[in-house]
Amino acid sequence: MDITLKDKVAIVTGGTRGIGFAIVKKFVEAQAKVVIWGSRMETAEAALVKLREAFPDCDAMAMAPSLTDQKQVREAMEEVVRKYGRIDILANNAGISQSIPLENYTDEDLDKIIDLNIKAVFVCSKAAAAHMKEAGEGCIINTSSVVSFYGQGLGCMYPASKSAVNGLTRSLSRELGPHGIRVNAVAPGVTRTDMVAALPESMVAPLLQRIPLARMGEAEDIAKAALFLASDMASYITGAVIPVDGGAIL
Numbered sequence: 001m002d003i004t005l006k007d008k009v010a011i012v013t014g015g016t017r018g019i020g021f022a023i024v025k026k027f028v029e030a031q032a033k034v035v036i037w038g039s040r041m042e043t044a045e046a047a048l049v050k051l052r053e054a055f056p057d058c059d060a061m062a063m064a065p066s067l068t069d070q071k072q073v074r075e076a077m078e079e080v081v082r083k084y085g086r087i088d089i090l091a092n093n094a095g096i097s098q099s100i101p102l103e104n105y106t107d108e109d110l111d112k113i114i115d116l117n118i119k120a121v122f123v124c125s126k127a128a129a130a131h132m133k134e135a136g137e138g139c140i141i142n143t144s145s146v147v148s149f150y151g152q153g154l155g156c157m158y159p160a161s162k163s164a165v166n167g168l169t170r171s172l173s174r175e176l177g178p179h180g181i182r183v184n185a186v187a188p189g190v191t192r193t194d195m196v197a198a199l200p201e202s203m204v205a206p207l208l209q210r211i212p213l214a215r216m217g218e219a220e221d222i223a224k225a226a227l228f229l230a231s232d233m234a235s236y237i238t239g240a241v242i243p244v245d246g247g248a249i250l
């Protein structure tokens with residue numbers, strides 16, 4: 001049986017590039033209608049153009065609400081519902097990483113990572129859950145990270161933020177399960193995107209030596225797991241945080 005998302009409507013935050021854009025493409029391949037949420041309208045529109053080049057018949061739109069603003073997110077979701085009638089899938093993928101030594105952390109660094117990696121997941125989940133509850137079904141997929149299990153040597157707030165994502169995933173799966181809403185997370189290992197390109201070589205090289213599948217993850221590897229979780233193939237899976245890391249032993 002092919003995995004299909006036919007007639008499903010999906011929002012992907014941070015859907016403009018990297019893992020998010022790979023999720024957008026996988027969902028479109030599976031025939032979903034996809035809404036790309038970017039940090040700026042300009043980049044969201046550019047991603048939509050790129051998507052249409054690859055999939056000329058796709059049904060997609062681009063938006064750029066501030067993910068930490070409850071009103072903006074609520075209104076953006078209402079717009080999606082006006083256009084497509086429903087929201088079936090929310091992929092909370094937008095995130096930033098950090099490799100800042102403890103002593104150098106500023107208030108701004110703290111706010112930045114807490115806002116995008118934790119608060120935005122909460123705000124978007126809350127707004128989407130309202131529509132999903134009404135429909136009596138839905139699916140939320142969060143992008144965590146394997147460092148949420150192991151920590152990392154620098155930038156302690158990044159693993160901390162992703163541990164919070166795991167906590168939200170498990171708690172919301174319990175709160176929303178009775179409403180027919182599944183909440184899961186993918187936890188990527190080192191994956192070839194701009195985020196990894198920005199990390200110091202000294203941080204990435206040792207990680208690669210500890211991957212049994214002997215290669216860095218590709219964004220598509222993560223997107224395949226997100227597609228599985230979004231689909232009916234995962235109908236009895238909720239509250240799971242699934243490592244997609246080539247078996248990394250960190």
Ligand SMILES: NC(=O)c1ccc[n+]([C@@H]2O[C@H](COP(=O)([O-])OP(=O)(O)OC[C@H]3O[C@@H](n4cnc5c(N)ncnc54)[C@H](O)[C@@H]3O)[C@@H](O)[C@H]2O)c1
Binds near residue numbers: 093
């Ligand atoms: N690349 C990896 O190795 C890796 C590993 C584990 C987890 N992750 C997680 O995967 C997710 C995607 O990361 P990526 O590697 O594709 O990174 P990326 O930097 O290529 O993409 C990040 C995405 O988040 C969006 N974004 C950034 N700041 C934003 C803001 N303020 N508001 C809205 N959107 C914003 C960007 O526009 C972009 O679409 C993140 O949550 C990241 O923590 C990545």
